[in-house]
Amino acid sequence: TSEIKQADASGKARTIQVEVRKKRTFIKRDEDAAPAPAPAVEPPAPAPAPAPAMPVVDAAEAARREEEARRQAELLRRQEEDAAERRRQREQAERETSEARAAAAEAPSIGAQAEAPAAAPAPAPAPAMPPAPAPTPAPAPAAAAAAEAPSTAEDEAARAREQEESRRKALAEAEAIRAMMSAPRKVLVAKRAEDKKPEAKAAPQKAGVAKPAAGPAAAPKEVKSAKLSSSWAGDPAKKKGIPTRGDTSAGRAGWRSGPRGGRRGERGREEQVVAAPVEQRVLEVHVPETITVAELAHKMAVKASEVIKTLMKMGQMVTINQPLDQDTAMIVVEEMGHTAMVAALDDPEAFTDQEVQAQDAEALPRPPVVTVMGHVDHGKTSLLDYIRRSKVAAGEAGGITQHIGAYHVETPRGVISFLDTPGHEAFTAMRARGAQATDIVILVVAADDGVMPQTREAIKHAKAAEVPIVVAITKSDKPEANPERIKAELVGEEVVPEEFGGESPFISVSSKTGQGMDELLENVLLQAEVLELKAPVDAAAKGLVIEASLDKGRGPVATVLVQSGTLKVGDVVLAGQTSGRVRAMLDEDGRSTKTAGPSIPVEIQGLSEVPQAGDDFMVLADERRAREIATYRAGKFRNTKLAKQQAAKLENVFADMQAGEVKTLPLIIKADVQGSQEALSASLLKLSTDEVKVQMVYSGVGGISESDINLAIASKAIVIGFNTRADAGARKLAEANDVQIRYYNIIYDAVDELKAAMSGMLAPEHKEEVIGMAEIRTVFVASKIGTVAGSYVTSGVVRRDAHFRLLRDNVVIYTGELESLKRLKDDVREVKEGFECGIKLKNYNDIKEGDQLEFFEIKEIARTL
The missing domain is CATH 1.10.10 (Arc Repressor Mutant, subunit A)
Structure with missing residues (x-):
């Protein structure tokens, strides 16, 4: 009996007990067939079936199991050869028996002599048997064979059947061993147990047939054959194997399981059903x-x-x-x-789209949104002032627009909403936002100035937004006005007049006299009719944040342009990273209003924070959902911003390590509105150079507070207020800690002053200036002083504190400083052209007559950006 450790499908090991018993049964059958040579057959019996040659199966070594299978095959081959030999002997014995019977009737003595040689070939399978004693016991078996001849044939036939059955079982057993070695996970228990039952019933019948011939020998053979079969049946009731944890492959549920497991055994049988393998779903x-x-x-x-x-x-x-x-x-x-x-990101558009689909409101005609764009000081705001009959331009600092303004004008032919964008180069982002929100662009070009850089930029924005352009040539009442030159320049920018076969109307206007204003509005409304502008009215409002600011009394305030739907007081609004409920709405004149339809600009209050200019806004039904989306967006923006800052810090560290220390100008910017803060920050960041960099510590909207000053103290920054002022507490804190606060209301001034401050931080440029030449005419050595050059100043002046270059054949030999300068016997500060002097060089004595000394000074020159 041996134990085999076998791994099941789950990778857990279990132990199988294997009992292998082999019997060389053909040797005993030889005794039954010929009992006379039995004493001679006994000695060689161990030779063909040596006990050590059949080792038990060892599971630890696959090679030994393979050897066992090979030996089993060899055993089968030998058994087949022996069976064939016995059949041949049996046939010969039958022939000789029949002959002996015939001869026995005539002469018994002759029959005995004839039977003796017949028995001689019986021990032939044993080559080591001595042939000498064979003739002595020969008469006894011959007589027995002659007496029992009828029963011998039947016994031989039964033994042949038994041998064939044994051979079949041995073949099946060898095949089972091979299958177990090649597929260790396969369990042979159930199959072998079923095959065993009919064999057990047939065993007594075979024993009964063989009992008269060899009763004691056949019965044990059948019992052993059954045991051999049961060794592979694996009956758990008869075997006490070692249970392993998680061993479910052999019908045992684990520790303490089995027929005598009591209540736990019952539970184990229940678990056996649960542990059936179930294919896992892949989700x-x-x-x-x-x-x-x-x-x-x-x-x-x-x-x-x-x-x-x-x-x-x-x-x-x-x-x-x-x-x-x-x-x-x-x-x-x-x-x-x-x-x-x-997973896809939470998109608020999905909620708004669902709500819009649910409402399914009818689209109605809406007023056009017109953006006025052009170069700075070309008269955009004055043009709008004439149309609106107001004086906005007169109240602007520096006479330039620095905010984006939104107005709507009622004309006899309908309502028009105007967006006034800044023309200064710093307000590129504002102009881009204006072009995106608009339906029609009025491009303002001064007749006395022509197409300028911001004019070209405005054309690019309009073309990118794919909106039609109406050109207004302003200041056409001036003597130096040249409208034809304007047309030619704009054709070069791909804005072709209608009279040249293009699509853009050109109208000459004057904001002073009102010339061409009616024609301009006529063309704008005509373009709007061609576009067939429509928007749903009875729906949730959607639009664009034009401008945003922080008012000290009202909190965050946003100027929005409604693009579709109707915005009402009390609506829940989501704008970028902020949300809130609309508490109040004001039109451009400061009057309170309850609703705002498509294409109407209004100022709303009630947001949680100041939104970014250019953000989309929309009305949601659920305030909690709006707050969640705003918080999520703010978190995403904050993480992205922190990641960028960290990356910038790392880049700065490596850049500083490579290029040495770079001077920085830290700034904190507070502006009145979002757009101005954005424009000023971008303009100042452009001033950065390789040596001096602008570091934007913080930029925001609203007044300067104590927290801003505390941040400036920590970062050693300059605080810039653009159209804002510091409160009393912030001013006291700034004075106590020497924090600079600069106030500006014109973007030109802020940029120019910061540029000058950065220029002062630049390292000065060093420049050499040659001040004189001297020729060495004699060289003498003084014991206490050393080598002295007797020189003549050929040009300029020689100064005591100047640097020199020693030239020999016009090649620079040495550069250094003077140790002493003498005129006759006196130490002097300088010697002018045409005079002789004695010069002692510091730390250098290798001078010769005819060498020249070039004297120069290093001057520092201030640099500018």
């Missing part, structure tokens, strides 16, 4: 940016404890409500056999 799990352990388990349809176990194996100790980042969650999903996919 597509959409993983958002953050997800808790419980939510992830729910998505995978498993218990949270399973997810926690997986994370513990990965080295993370988590709780059921702990949030996981997206990368970790996706690794967990893959580890648990599912397919991980990145």
